[in-house]
Amino acid sequence: MSLASSPLHPAVLATMLRTTLDAIPISPDVTAAEKATQFEAALKDIEHLAPADPTQARLAARIVSAHYAAQECLRRAARPDLPDSVMMRLQGKAAALDRMGRAAQRQLDKLKAAQPIQQATPASAPAAERPAMSPVPHTARPKSPPPQPVRKDPMHREEATTPATTAPLSAEEEQALLQRAMNDLFDRSSTAVATLMAGLAELPDAA
Numbered sequence: 001m002s003l004a005s006s007p008l009h010p011a012v013l014a015t016m017l018r019t020t021l022d023a024i025p026i027s028p029d030v031t032a033a034e035k036a037t038q039f040e041a042a043l044k045d046i047e048h049l050a051p052a053d054p055t056q057a058r059l060a061a062r063i064v065s066a067h068y069a070a071q072e073c074l075r076r077a078a079r080p081d082l083p084d085s086v087m088m089r090l091q092g093k094a095a096a097l098d099r100m101g102r103a104a105q106r107q108l109d110k111l112k113a114a115q116p117i118q119q120a121t122p123a124s125a126p127a128a129e130r131p132a133m134s135p136v137p138h139t140a141r142p143k144s145p146p147p148q149p150v151r152k153d154p155m156h157r158e159e160a161t162t163p164a165t166t167a168p169l170s171a172e173e174e175q176a177l178l179q180r181a182m183n184d185l186f187d188r189s190s191t192a193v194a195t196l197m198a199g200l201a202e203l204p205d206a207a
Contacts, residue, residue, distance in 0.1 A: 003043065007052050016057045020046065023065040025072035042068065049108065052115065059108040066101035070094040 006013050021039050030038070045064045051057040070093075076082070077090035 003047050006050075008054070008057055012054050012057055016051070016061050017043065017046065020061045020064050023061075024068045027072075027075070038068075051108075052112075056108055056111055059104045059111070062104040063101050063108065066097045066104065070097035070101070073097065 003013065003017075008016070021042060024038065024042055026035055026038065042064055045067070046060050049056075049060040049063060051060040073090045073094035077087045077094065079087075082090075
């Protein structure tokens with residue numbers, strides 16, 4: 001991760017870089033070019049740690065600052081004109097700064113390990129890496145059975161052809177209809193009797 005593409009807020013990133021560089025001890029004997037090189041190395045250290053949020057940014061600044069402060073203590077402790085007590089005190093400071101930096105490094109590693117792994121979604125994955133989609137097999141749809149012919153009920157047909165019931169007859173109409181029926185029955189009975197008598201007349205007498 002480069003500092004230009006850091007996910008940190010610009011204000012958080014700028015503050016972290018400024019305070020880290022301000023905390024780096026600079027020897028008075030170095031030139032401006034050497035000072036710029038030292039600052040560039042510190043920025044590369046922060047870039048390598050890749051802090052992703054303000055908490056990680058503080059830990060990264062502590063790691064880098066503790067490293068360069070410990071180096072400065074060791075540099076001063078190496079001067080030949082220092083008393084042994086001062087030298088040992090500087091060396092103790094360097095050891096304490098080293099422990100502080102290591103503790104911050106372990107804490108930063110734990111935070112990074114706890115971050116969820118962002119996996120590429122199928123939409124963001126390259127086209128070459130996307131799994132090829134197999135065509136959906138065409139399945140023939142079952143044909144619906146043909147409509148069955150509707151059987152006509154004879155009774156229903158007769159009922160359908162039966163004329164509608166007429167209005168009820170009056171008493172006079174009923175009497176007239178009954179009289180016609182009686183007359184018709186009488187006529188048919190008379191004809192049947194006459195035919196029967198004619199047939200009996202043709203029979204020989206039983207003597």
